[in-house]
Amino acid sequence: MKLFGTDRVLGKVIKVLMWRNDTGQDLTVTGVVADPPTPQSVSFNAMMRTGEQDKDPDHPSNSHYCQVYARMQQTIDTAALNKTLLSVYTDFKKASFVKREINFNDFYKDGKTPGLKTLSLKDVHGNPSFQISWLEKLKPIIGITAFLLLISVINFVNLATAQSVQRAKEVGVKKVLGSYKKQLVVQFLLESALQSIIALFISIILIELVLPAFNHQFNVELSFWHNEQFSGILLQLLALFVLVTLLAGFYPAWILSNYNPVSVLKGNYEKGLKGVALRNILVIFQFVISVTFIIAIGVMHKQTEFINNKDLGFERGNLINIKSNYEKSFADKISRIPGVEYVATTTQVMGNAFNVPEEVTYKGNKVALNTVTVSMDALKALGVKVLQGRIFSKEYKQDTVNTVVLNEAAAKLIDKNPVGKNYQVKDGPKNHTFQIVGVIKDYHNEGFDKAVLPTLYKVTHLGGSSNTNNLLIRFNTENSSEAIKKIEAEWKTLYPDYPMEYITMNSEFQHVLEDNARFINMIILFSVVSVSLSLLGLFALSTFVARRRTKEIAVRKVLGASNVQIVNLLNKSFLILVVLANLISWPIAYILVNKWLQGFAYRIDMPVFPFITATVISIIIAVLTVSIQARKAAVRNPVTALKYE
Amino acid sequence: MIEIKNIEKYYASKGVKHYVLRHVTTSIKKGEFVSIMGPSGAGKSTLLNILGMLEESTYGQYEFMGEDVTTLSERKRIELYRNHIGFVFQAYHLIDEMTVYENIEAPLLYKKIGNSERKSRIADLLDRFNIVAKKDLFPNQLSGGQQQLVGIARALAAQPSLILADEPTGNLQSVQAEEIMELFRKLNKEEGITIIQVTHAEKNAQYGNRILHIADGVVKDDVQVG
Structure with a gap:
């Protein structure tokens, strides 16, 4: 259609040239097929059947390799089929070797075997053999996404347990009124389910909004509504929904329903609040992920810079290559x-x-x-x-x-x-x-x-x-x-x-770098998301802690603590977590990034600078985040907190 | 030591002024032991808070140790807290996460007192209040009276010239309350520390040498005792 500018092309004639000095063959268009909306294993612009094996007269000895496709009449066992095919192939090879006077056993003596097998088209499409499989390429992204999801779940758990103080009274009253613990757990689980279903709908809307930009940015073609595996995706989402609800909802629900009604109603439930240690571990975990990302960006940036400025050994400007x-x-x-x-x-x-x-x-x-x-x-x-x-x-x-x-x-x-x-x-x-x-x-x-x-x-x-x-x-x-x-x-x-057809060496060079650049772009995007999620978590947690320590802050102020001292006090408790997270993430980042660097034959030595930068950055932003809350708590008038009720 | 003139405090809500204090004028000399008395909601605590610079009056003048402190910079106020004023609260307000020793130490840290001086002062206080054995316990392991003792020890650690106590015995049984009031009298008599306390009980007020009766935000009576 691009060729003719119209869709009435039946019967039109195209001249087809197979090689440079081919005189060409006139072929008539006999049919038009619809373009499938998704990427194809076998993509083509035109299909022709000449019935001959084409030979380039320049190189008559060239072998032509081609793939053979077969449609089965019914679903069959590929393993059995392979066996039959292999024996047929071996027989054929033996026969051809006899013709070419090669001894079959000689040819295959050193461990080589004649090989031939069928693969179902579905497997070939999703996971092409004879090259790095899709799964292998997608693995880092799957891993990163899982981590992001985990961070979000951690945030939810952290906030929910932090907020649980406010609901403690409700739990106490309900327990006194005769509610079973199980009923309370179900109630809180339902609440988190409701929240995650809302999040699910928002995410679907976001997919709709962001997917075109994402496709454009990373040069891929992903679709949601028109995806052939739409039902599969829906199923995945459903499973994810259940998983997230349980993961995020169960712990807070369990904590909440475990409150002792007597101490809650007496009013001193804040003291009995457990799970502080767990929350600290979760915060550390979040920061380990974030800091690792920041380090990775730093090292990747350095490596990219190194490659971009690397002496190629030849002048790529002003040089073209004609095919x-x-x-x-x-x-x-x-x-x-x-x-x-x-x-x-x-x-x-x-x-x-x-x-x-x-x-x-x-x-x-x-x-x-x-x-x-x-x-x-x-x-x-x-x-x-x-x-x-x-x-x-x-x-x-x-x-x-x-x-x-x-x-x-x-x-x-x-x-x-x-x-x-x-x-x-x-x-x-x-x-x-x-x-x-x-x-x-x-x-x-x-x-x-x-x-x-x-x-x-x-x-x-x-x-x-x-x-x-x-x-x-x-x-x-x-x-x-x-x-x-x-x-x-x-x-x-x-x-x-x-x-x-020709290509400039400059664009060829860019092409060589392209895959890598895409990967780094993705890492940057993910790390921005991960860092902001972690900060969100830290912000909320510091709010909670500042609120929990209101009384202490007021007392200290009355004892003569200045605002700065109060802010420092609150910062210190979080800073320990962040520093700890940094210490943990250094070796992790080292191992992961080193693995990535190993993929390059030409690579930089592991730089120290990104590690230090990541630590400094993480500490600075953590301090800023906590300080916002801590300052608020510090400037509050102590009288309100010290009133006896 | 303290001069207040025409102190007024009101909260404006919907254009209506709700007065808590009206035209309070008084002066408190160094070495006095003053009890502020009056029914609930009379404005006793508000007056104490204003004296302790925890709240600002809406109108009026306040001189503390010859210095106008009606409006005070944050920094100045912190200086006063560190060096001149100690607070004692009805609910003790000890820091739960810290031991008795650390609670007493806190104001000294803010005052930047040297290590050895700090140790000797705390040891001295623990000794005087008979709580040496309890120094490594946490506040919730102590009885109410013991907690208040720690509270007072903490207030005294910085060697203030003025102690402001808001119902210091309000949460205590009478025997413990008597002990605390006895301690206050001793501090006042022997060390010349100025004490201002808010109290309900006539009995507690008798430990001091002056009583300010307040009702509806106005000083009704100012009597010397003893």
Whole structure:
């Protein structure tokens, strides 16, 4: 529809090109399918059936991998199906090996097994095999959310038990009037159930309001009402509702219904108030979570800064990568365009790296290295830094034959000063000798979670017509868009029907950082929520404590305590909790954040600064929060509290 | 020591003034033991609170030790509490979470008295009031009379020149009450501490040397006793 601007497309003809210099095939649209509203495992813009196996004439030997889907007539046991399939597959393999004169037992002798299995589509969609599963990626978020929920529940328990003093009289009277304890528990549980059901409705409204912004911010597509698993979500919410009600409601209900009516009615229930220790533990727990979050943000920020400013080893500005192979005639044409400095190709560049392992013999030692094939100008186009020797140049005839450049990692592996030395590569019975002419600084071609492999760079003897799908173009002008337009025009004359796709190295770099940035954004959001929840809890608790200690405060004032001393007195009791929480959260944060850092091959040493900052921040905000309440209590006229009733 | 002139106190509600005190004028000299008497709601406690600077009068003048304290900065008032005024309450108002020793120590901490001086003063007080054995107990482990003893010890710790007592024996049995009043008389006679107490009981008032009768916010009678 996007193509034609109308939905009456049946019978229209589209020309389909499978590769760059394909002449194209005219296909007729025979049907239109509705777009499903949710993400798909197999997403497509168009589907066609040609009945032939497509072969790119440039690379007739390329294998095509494809997935096979089958719809079962009825629900069947996948385990049994797998067994049958496996035996069929093994037989087939045996047969094909006979044709290719390979011994079946030889091929699979070292622990390899022929493998084939079916997966139900539902599993594949929710939990794709052969890559990091969704569950694995979602785990930290599930954990964080659980913690947030826990903090909220703790707040509720804390406040409810704190408030229970006010309801103690009601309990006392009811007990005297003959109410069972069980009835009281039920009453209080129902009350918390009512509160959590109201919270549930508010949260549904909030989801409706916030979800679009959330989707936009984190670049995801979540839906609530239109979700296919809507009934499942409802069930989850219901379960959550019951859980929260019990978790949050039971303890206060139990505490309340346990009041001794005699002491309550006599009026000295405040003294008998238990659970102070428990509340303190809960406050500590909340702050442990919050402080851990703050530390995590600090370290993540440092790591991100480190990566953003990290020397990539190549110049990412003014460099684009066209999705195409290197072709001499085309490259020559482009390189004549003003503004273009180098045109080159390589099998290894950020965004599209293809690594070929090779075993070389250096001074009698066998070393496994990664081989990258480049064209003459590739290293210059990337703008890598030369550490020793030289990089490839047209002036040296043998560069296309038997010279190589190593990167730093490889040089470290074999020899500190390898320039001018030789190594051998075994190729069947023959030994090829290569000379090392230079060492370059490691340059990044993958995410920062992976280390730069020890690599040797070789110029292809074919002059760079290899199948890389990378065509690097380095500009030496500020106005690269002008040059790109000209390149596009050249492309049009050569391949009139095939679109030119290119990506700048700057955006590729951003792309590499994207996942990480999203994760950090999420952590920041969660920690803001968690910290404010904890502060809310602390605020309420300090209100309660200030109220409970009104008399003491009044007495102290009359004894000559100043307001500041009173505020300090109240702060001290909370400060101990916050400091304790900090002490507990340091090792926890260290372990968690270290685990996160381990995911990066290039990472900072664990900084101390975020830990100290987090502690200082948490203490300052805790003191501010408590002081608001404490000041209120301190400036109150002591007379009211000291009156005898 | 204390000069008050035309002290008035009223609460305005809906434009109507409810007077608690009217035109109270009196002076109390150093070393006097004054009892303020009168029926409930007469304004005795309010007067004591005004004298103790816990409440401010709506109108009138108050001089304490030759200084105008009608309006007083927070800081000045705290200074007075630390050095010159001790309070004793009907409900004792000891701090529940602290031991007897710590309760007595509290005002000394605010007064920033040195460690050794503090120890000797507390030991002295515990000794005088015969509560040495109780020093590590908490207030709710003591009888009412013992709690009030601690309350008075605490009031005396800072060595004030004036003690303000609001119904100090109101919660006590008569035997204990007598002990407390006897103690007050001794403090007044032997150490020259000025004492102002509010009381219902004529019997308690006899321990002092002057009685102010108050009714409906007005001083009806000012008699010397003894």
